[in-house]
Structure formats: C-alpha cells, structure tokens
Amino acid sequence: MTTPVRVRFAPSPTGYLHIGGARTALFNWLFARRHNGVFILRIEDTDRTRSTDEYIQAIMDGMTWLNLDWQEGPYRQTDRFDTYRGFAERLIQEGKAYYCTCSPEELEERRQQAFTEGKSPMYAGRCRERLLKPAEPAAVRFRMPREGQTVVQDLIKGPIVFDNSVLDDIVILRSDGTPTYNFVVVADDIDMKITHVIRGDDHVNNTPKQIHIYEAFGWEVPQFAHLPMILGSDKARLSKRHGATSVTAYRDMGYLPDALVNYLVRLGWAFGDQEVFTRDELIQHFSLENIGQSAAVFNPEKLLWLNSQYIINSSPEALAEAVLPHLKQDGTVAETAQIDMAWLGKAAYSLRERSKTLVEMAAQMHYYIADEIAIDPKAREKHLKSESLEMLSAVRMMIEAAPDVSAVVIEPLIHTMATAKGLKLGALAQPLRVALTGGTASPGIFEVMEIMGKDLVMKRLAKALGG
C-alpha cells in the first residue's frame, strides 16, 4: 500500500491571493485530486506584524471563487506555537540547535560589512560552540553541517546540488520565543505528514536547509516540486506595477473562474496541443512531469481570449447567474429587483459571442433592460436621416400590425418589405438597430427584437421617430 498523497498550500496572509499564489494553490489542488489525496490550507502567519485576518479571508475568498476546495485547515501557525517550541526543545536537547546571544544590530553590521567586502553574508558561528544555557534574550539557531553536499531531488528541475558550506545556521526561534519560517514549515510538514511540497521556485535555496531539519528529526524528506515563477511583461517578477494581480480583481472585471484556472494551468504546464480543458480533464491529465522549467510571462490577451471561449460555451442559465452581479454593480438592475432569470439567460446568451468579459456583457445588456437609451450621435447621423426615417416609419407600422415581435414573425415581413422596395436587408436593419439599441453593433436584429418584446420595441421606435 502506498502512502496517501497529502499536499498543502501555505500562503502568508500579507496580501490578497495573487496570480502566482493562485497557480501554486491550483497545482497543489490538481495534484491532490489526481492522486485522490488531501489538499490542506495552512496560513503561515508567524510574521505577526505583517499578517492580518482580512488577508486570510481574502485568500480564502479567492480560492473559493476559483473552486479550489481544501479538505483540512485552514491551520494557523500562530495557533501552534506550543508545538513548535516542543520541536525546538528536542533539537536543543540533542545538541542540534543552540542558543545565540549575538544582537541583531551586531549581526546586521557584520552582514553589511561582508557584503561590501564581497564576501558571503553568512552567520559566522560565534555562539555555535559556546554551549550557552537558556538566556534572556537568546535566539535559537540550527546547527547546519559544514561539510559535504546536499542534493535536492526536485520533481520538476531534477537533482540540485548544494555545498553544505553555503548553508547558514539559521535562526529557528527568535529571541522573543516565536519560531521562524524555515523551521515552522518543516515542523508543520512533519506534523501534517505532507508527502509532496509543491511551491514556487523562489524557495529552492531554502530547501537544503529544510532537508537538514527534517533529517534532524529523523523524518523522511518529502518530495519537492518547485514551480517556475510568473513574470510580468517586462520579465520582472509579477507585481502590482503590471496591473491587476489579485484574483478577486479578475472576478470583478468579469472573468469566469474556470477561464482563469484554465489560463493559469497552461502557464507552465502543457498537455500536447490542447488549450481548453474541463476541470475533469485537468484532473485526469495533470502531472508534475509536464511542468516546464522556465519562468512564464503573464499574458492578459490570452486570458481574455480564454474567457471569451468560456463565455461562448456557457449555458444561458450559467450566463444569467454570472452576469447578474455585474448588472447590479453597474446599476442596470436595481439591487432588490426581481429578475426573470429565463429571460435574462436568453438575453445574455445572445451576447455571448460579443462579450469577452461579463462586464462587457452587462454593458451591452443595458439596451435590453433600460427604459431610456441614448442614441450614439454618429450612428444617428448615419442611419437616422430623412429617407431612413421614412423607411423606419413604415417598419414601425408593420410591426405595430404584427401579432408579436418574434423572429419567425418579423423576419419574413422585413425581408418582404426590403424586396418590395428593392433594398438590401441592411438598409432596413441598420436604422432599426440604431433605433432599438442606440448603436450600430448588436446581435442579429430579429433576435434583439424578440428579446426586447413588442412594448419596448414600439417605445424605442416612437422615441427614435420623434414621438
């Protein structure tokens, strides 16, 4: 029997869930699903000055929106300080860690000096052999080996070799008794029986240090998989400078969570030539071996295209649900209004091929819903001039007389009228379109009328014809 897969996403709540974090979470989630494993959410908040509860909530909101559900957690490291102290105690007793009374100021000074001298700014090991007793205040450092090599067997990058001489005696307990990151990760990963550590490759240099801590506890080292970073268009690490990096910002801009997931997974991972995947396909095909080793540039245009694909392939029901919040957001629909969702679905569905985002869709939907619309001056100039108005007037009378404005009723009538007057369909359709929608671009004009219904159509025509 093989041990069950247990993976974790371990963000620090010093900001919202950003694109890079979301992808790390996604890959962990996918890996867990693929292997019927457990996905754990762990909040790394040992830096109490920068961590906030608001950010913890924001991270969970982002994951929930993306449908990345976790089976355990959220665990908070600040709730587990006693556990860490126990772990540290063990290392001290076994001589694998030691007290250090060097002052931060002194250390910082030495660091700066080493830097200017072009030397490695490592801890020189003043207290390493001093066998200090517990003192106040004293930090606790981990005793790293000074000789030999450590090999990180990375599932994505292959073996990575480090000389142990470059490994610092890191602080595991600050002088105030709180534990630090490199120590806590290992303690937690041991405690939570993590089998695979999938994280950003900004952690590779920490990995050999962590391996020695695992070994100090006599624990089997988990498998590592270090994901390449996501870069901005200037190839620098993705940051706020590059525009929206918060996952929830994409929700607000009208992106579908599945589209963002699809985009994110393709950033670094590929399955032959396939571009669009369902969740099930992703789970079925996902594997760490197919992840590339080089950093990827975030490309908003491709994300936009994927979003449009997901919108095109959505059902009317799904579109109605998805677009409604945006209609309320931009005021087209009152917050408390009762909406006919079947009708809304039909309206949204008609716009699916011309809306790259739900925000765009909501904006266009305005002419289906609003009482009054503004007619674009240029469109009026071009399509609502004298002879067009006369034709439109004729059309109005024809529609007035029709039993309803469904496409099956109106379309043949308009075609007949065009033929009778020796006109192309466009000569009637464009003035009609401008009168009904206020602009020159819309879904097929017969579809538009059917969705608007006779009352609204007649109202718009009357308005356009000046009375």
Place this chain on the structure above:
RNA sequence: GGUCCCAUCGUCUAGUGGCCCAGGACGUGGCCCUCUCAAGGCUAAAACACGGGUUCGACUCCCGUUGGGACUACCA
C-alpha cells in the same frame, strides 16, 4: 559579490538524437461568411540566444559565453 535556477516565434508552449528547412494557441495582417458587430473558417508573417564539443546525425546530450530570474533577515 556568493549560491541556485532558467534559455524554441512578441507571448504561452509541443518537441525527450533522425518523424522538424520545427507543430499548436494568443496577438497581428489578408481573404471568406454576413443585417451591424462579433463568432467561425481559410491564410500569411514570426523562433531553436551565441560558441565549442559528443555523434553518421543535434532544438534535443556535454562544456563554456551571454542574457534573464530567485535567494542571500531574529520576512515568508
């Protein structure tokens, strides 16, 4: 500075020594379709960073150069 990682079209990538004068996708140009705008179809331009090896044969393996990136805290 030190350590580590990376290098195929503008971008995401396929490619695991011969299938490649390099395939797909986004974006860009052209054409078709058409009541508008889209969507869709067809099509064009566009890449193996450079230099050495290894090999009968390198995009693929090795070394170096160059260029990017990450880490280098009593941050995570």
